[in-house]
Amino acid sequence: MKRFLIAIITGVVLLFSGPSYAQENPGVDTLSPVTVVAQRIVREIVPVQYLAGEQMKRLTSYSVADAIRYFSGAQIKDYGGIGGLKSVNIRSLGSQHVGVFYDGLEMGNAQNGIVDLGRFSLDNLEAVSVYNGQKSAIFQSAKDYASASAVYLQSKIPVFAPGKKDNINLGFKTGSFALVNPSAFWEHKFSDRLSLSASAEYMHTNGRYRFTYATKGGYDTTAYRHNGDVRMERVEMGLFRFIDGGHWKVKAYFYDSERGFPGASVREEPGRFRHQDRQWDRNFFLQTQFKKEFSKKYSLLFNGKYAYDYLHYLSDPREDVSTMYVNSHFRQNEGYASLAHLFNVTKWWSLSLSDDVQYNKLNADLAGFIYPNRFTFLNAAATSVSLDRFKFQASLLYTYVKDRSKYESAHFSTDGKFTPTVIASYRPFKNIGLDIRAFYKRVFRLPTFNDLYYTFVGNINLKPESTTQYNVGAVFSQKFKTGFFKTFDASVDAYYNTVKNKIVAVPSSNQFRWTMLNFGRVEIKGLDAAVQTSFATGSVDWTTRVNYTYQRAEDVTDKASQWYRGQIPYIPWHSGSVIVTADYRKWAIAYSFIYTGERYESVANIAENYSPAWYTHDMGISRSFSIGPQGRELKITLEINNILNQQYEVVQCYPMPGTNVKLKLILDL
Numbered sequence: 001m002k003r004f005l006i007a008i009i010t011g012v013v014l015l016f017s018g019p020s021y022a023q024e025n026p027g028v029d030t031l032s033p034v035t036v037v038a039q040r041i042v043r044e045i046v047p048v049q050y051l052a053g054e055q056m057k058r059l060t061s062y063s064v065a066d067a068i069r070y071f072s073g074a075q076i077k078d079y080g081g082i083g084g085l086k087s088v089n090i091r092s093l094g095s096q097h098v099g100v101f102y103d104g105l106e107m108g109n110a111q112n113g114i115v116d117l118g119r120f121s122l123d124n125l126e127a128v129s130v131y132n133g134q135k136s137a138i139f140q141s142a143k144d145y146a147s148a149s150a151v152y153l154q155s156k157i158p159v160f161a162p163g164k165k166d167n168i169n170l171g172f173k174t175g176s177f178a179l180v181n182p183s184a185f186w187e188h189k190f191s192d193r194l195s196l197s198a199s200a201e202y203m204h205t206n207g208r209y210r211f212t213y214a215t216k217g218g219y220d221t222t223a224y225r226h227n228g229d230v231r232m233e234r235v236e237m238g239l240f241r242f243i244d245g246g247h248w249k250v251k252a253y254f255y256d257s258e259r260g261f262p263g264a265s266v267r268e269e270p271g272r273f274r275h276q277d278r279q280w281d282r283n284f285f286l287q288t289q290f291k292k293e294f295s296k297k298y299s300l301l302f303n304g305k306y307a308y309d310y311l312h313y314l315s316d317p318r319e320d321v322s323t324m325y326v327n328s329h330f331r332q333n334e335g336y337a338s339l340a341h342l343f344n345v346t347k348w349w350s351l352s353l354s355d356d357v358q359y360n361k362l363n364a365d366l367a368g369f370i371y372p373n374r375f376t377f378l379n380a381a382a383t384s385v386s387l388d389r390f391k392f393q394a395s396l397l398y399t400y401v402k403d404r405s406k407y408e409s410a411h412f413s414t415d416g417k418f419t420p421t422v423i424a425s426y427r428p429f430k431n432i433g434l435d436i437r438a439f440y441k442r443v444f445r446l447p448t449f450n451d452l453y454y455t456f457v458g459n460i461n462l463k464p465e466s467t468t469q470y471n472v473g474a475v476f477s478q479k480f481k482t483g484f485f486k487t488f489d490a491s492v493d494a495y496y497n498t499v500k501n502k503i504v505a506v507p508s509s510n511q512f513r514w515t516m517l518n519f520g521r522v523e524i525k526g527l528d529a530a531v532q533t534s535f536a537t538g539s540v541d542w543t544t545r546v547n548y549t550y551q552r553a554e555d556v557t558d559k560a561s562q563w564y565r566g567q568i569p570y571i572p573w574h575s576g577s578v579i580v581t582a583d584y585r586k587w588a589i590a591y592s593f594i595y596t597g598e599r600y601e602s603v604a605n606i607a608e609n610y611s612p613a614w615y616t617h618d619m620g621i622s623r624s625f626s627i628g629p630q631g632r633e634l635k636i637t638l639e640i641n642n643i644l645n646q647q648y649e650v651v652q653c654y655p656m657p658g659t660n661v662k663l664k665l666i667l668d669l
Contacts, residue, residue: 045425058590086118099147142378176660211655227260246292614648
């Protein structure tokens, strides 16, 4: 591990202290990435949803998790308020089957397999995208092939106006829940080929809000959500060096937080919602990427990363008599390296090979803990054919895993597993922007360290949880030179998914001691649809985006069970969202609507487990001002969330906030 870190750090120092691979030419302007203001539905051969630029900034969202709520097929599990854990489940395959990538490298969590999306702010991001299956580009790491679906977070890349060397952005947010949230963002241009970005953010909120609930006698009453406070600091720094035919990127990230977990509101005695669980997180990673086209026939991509994650969880019965004493500390270390090769055999045929190696280690202060570490090797081969109206891709991923632990008799390993993917797209009409697309993919997710080794719960005999996906759909895109509409984009995808050997926690002979077993099979049939338009009425520019999802996700584990083919927990049959934005001179208005239909909180689809539909209306209005002799821009935004003050729960017994407001001030220097 030390050698791995030394190699990466040495390479970074040599890169940025030494001469460029290409000769600097002050008389030639280097092309820089273009900032996208409004993003249309992306026409790719796999289903993808995308939010970027101003459209993403105008959403009344606190974090990445809030933004993903507007994507079809995605369900966010939200345990209440700003401080609650937030994870994403895409097309009902489970949160552990979603890969989360930050600037092209995956955010890992070998302990439980879930990345908390609530800790990623939108302030430093340029785009958020969700892919079903995998990205349609074959020039990528083997990791990119290893998830059933993926969330990609793209941070801002420095872009400078002519003659400008610094971009400075200062922000401040305040509002409900005693929110205090200052932030700063700085970009500096050293030369046409070398630039730096740095950002810092602090947030504190008491997370306190009112909610209504029914007492044991059936009367509605009001209580306050306590212990939902959050204190968070985030610091990021990136270096960007452009070379002929490619780039070097290095990013350092640090996150530190303390938060309370308000817990489930299930107390029968009024005023006794006194959950006092606390959690401290400290996350750091250093990652680098080198990408270069050496010739028209060959390109190389290298990714490297080191990550450290610390988690401290405290549950004290002296503060909350309903709980048992837990005071646990977990420390994760991860090292990762990837090398990918792209071979352009002809203008229409390409091949790629990628090899990844990853090392994970988990330490904890639990009694009887076995201190596991894991080596993961991934190898992928892919091919791409791109003709005038037909595109085809196929890939084969090989995965081998070997765990070690304190005890030789207690470790997990897999035989080498092959998982294929086949993707195709066809345009039936040459002059009409209609594409028919389809894909097939098999992939699996490994049991996490908690699944395998958590004291008294883990089971080292678990099998990987596997998924199979079938998708067929169409995407239509049209630009208009005259008339009312400027653009019109639409997509629809029907899919059938299965999950086998689902890993679930079940009680053992002792009701207070559970264990992990492969005890599940799920079938999912669904439909995702999206329509996006842009048009103008006089001096007002409009954009609209509508998403709809239908899902029938059924438990088919046991035909003899009375709950056979019951809808799995928290998956609604119908859900959707609407976003409308309007721009008039220096004014901007954004309205959003989210609907989640009826669902059940257990596979037992009975009245006691029924959860009604919920919906929220949110709105934001902003105004830009030019201040000072140099015309600096000040933008003021007022947001109102849950305008109708609906009382609802995303997860049972975790009430969400009612009407709340947020004021944002952003100054560009």
